Amino acid sequence: MASSANGGGNPSGLEALHRLASTEPALYLTQSPELSKSARIASESLFAFLNDYVPKHVLSRLSTEGFDAEQIWQQIDLQTQPLLSSLRRQVRNFEKNPSEIGKQFNLDRDGVKEDNLRVDGKNKETDSIESESEDFDDDDDDVDEDEEEDEEDEEEEGGEDDDENDEGENVKGVEDKFLKIKELEDYLVEDEEREYGVKKEKGNKRKSGKIADEDGEDKNEEGDEDEDYELGLMGLGDDGSDMENARYDDFFTSQKKTSQKKKPKYDDESDGMDMDEPENDDSDQTKQSLSTHEKELEKLRAEIEEMERANLEPKTWTMQGEVSAAKRPKNSALEVDMDFDQNVRPPPVTTVEDTASLEELIMKRITEGQFDDVQRAPTLLNKAPKERKEMDENKSKKGLAELYEDEYAQKTGLVSTALSFSDEQKKEASMLFKTLCLKLDALSHFHFCPKPVIEDMSVQANVPALAMEEVAPLAVSDAAMLAPEEVFSGKGDIKEETELTKADRKRRRAKKKRQFKAESVKRMAVKTQLSTLKKHENVAGNGES
């Protein structure tokens, strides 16, 4: 980095800066185009100056004509971001290798202060640029903050300017017999040493210088804030290497490498440090000459390490228990050969034989008429079926009085319970059936069939009284019931027509003739009698007349 004078090559810029510095703070509140113009010029000059130090050029120059505060600020920001990071890196380098600082700048002790100032100046410039650009436009909302910051930085500036003039001079008004700023500084440094356990003279010096600058102001609060801020920026000087820049190497590498390992003694890491130290020592020292046993141990250890690492990692989705499609990679289920049981029986495959047998069965059933229809189960009656009286649509044969009479008789029990209508019908039906059966039996066979028991006492006139007691086959006709002489009472020798001899025939003819003659004589006699009577009457009649 080329060391160039402040504002070298741009006297107008320096002028503008001086002008800005000399103006009253209150004037910044008013809107003055002169101040604005001078601020812009100053910004441009600073920008150009700093551009040399920027590792990568983004903008060649700051263009402020016609731009508002925000735009100018953005341009500055473009430059300052990489610039700041590079500066920080350099500062860290210097922290690590303090000797290089001297080499870099080719300066002795005084030069350190200059460096200090220069570094401060750079910081100051950046701060001031920030503050100025923010301040000059009144359309910012958070004006108060900016004002505060401005005042801070301005006072910083002022403080540092004062420092430039006279170092170590007591600031007016703060110090007295009791409070010495120097003593305060020393105490603070000691405290830090105690806390962080680092003793760096140079860092202390620098810090003390810083602290002196800041404590010189009336605003201790802001000074503290700035202290922190500055400390943060610097990275605690060299002390910060332990806190912020604590690295694995500080703890887990061998003692040879860094001397700082033991110094930051934190309880958390002490154990780990102790544990890892011997292992690391072993591995480093005995790498070349390993016995077989040790090699095996090595292998085991490596395996163990691997397994432990695998355990620490999240398991594959196949080992995770219930995994939904969203939780596993796409189509991963296809790649895995999954093994699971299904309780469902596979559907039956229908073959031609199956269907043929089924159809055969169906046809057989149809021909037989055996359909396995569901038949209604017969319900058993809880009680006897209700006796329903038939509606008689004929004129009742009994009179009303007789009806009531019968009812009364039944109630009082004088008469046996009268048969209900249905019973009478039943009786009639049974009688009819018995007579029918009797007739059918008579037609079918002689024997068997006891006479039906007829309860009524009607006398059957046609059959003689003896017949009632006779045990004779029923099919025998009435004629056979009578004795032969009752059937035919004939005298003498009875011969058939064909059996008659000639003499018998003659005798029969003679008999017939005699009978006829006798009859005819009788008739004649009767006739003559009649005729004589008539004659007499006639005569008598004639005689009278």
Place this chain on the structure above:
Amino acid sequence: MDVEAAAAPPKKPPVLFAQKPNFRPLSAHEISDGQIQFRKISVPPHRYTPLKKAWLEIYTPIYDEMKIDIRMNLKARRVELKTRRDTPDVSNLQKCADFVHAFMLGFDVIDAVALLRMDELYVESFEIKDVKTLKGEHLSRAIGRLSGKGGKTKFAIENSTRTRIVIADSKIHMLGSFANIKVARDSLCSLILGSPAAKVYSKLRAVTARLAERF
């Protein structure tokens, strides 16, 4: 009682109160203070011949069993009833009058005789126009509905409710006990109003079953 009489049978206790008079029950004639009571029942012309035919059947129970004098006033076309001295009950006359009246309405003698023998039988009459105003053919049809074919509906009602029904043109008379008359009347009214016979039968069946179950 004298002391001597009392001494002779020592068992008899001395009677302090007068003996209660023992009257025999009054006869019907005496109840009505010896007055003879009459009933006159006029004979409508259409019942004249049936009365002549059934005269003896009417006369016999009235005279012999009820002990009521009965005579027919031919000139006035009336049947006259009169109590006798030996009529057993006061109500006999009224029963006989009801009996004759029932016959005049159109009931058979054998049915009307029940009035003589039972107390709780009544005769109720109503007209078709009481139920529904019907005129001309509607009236005729209603009457036809009431009787049914060959009178079967009427007989069905009679048999199931143990009543006797007489349908005389527009007038309907019923003879029977109170509850039975009610049932018969309901069925007849429903028939007049137009319900078919089958419906009436079903209702009748239910009602009579219920009536029968009660006993």
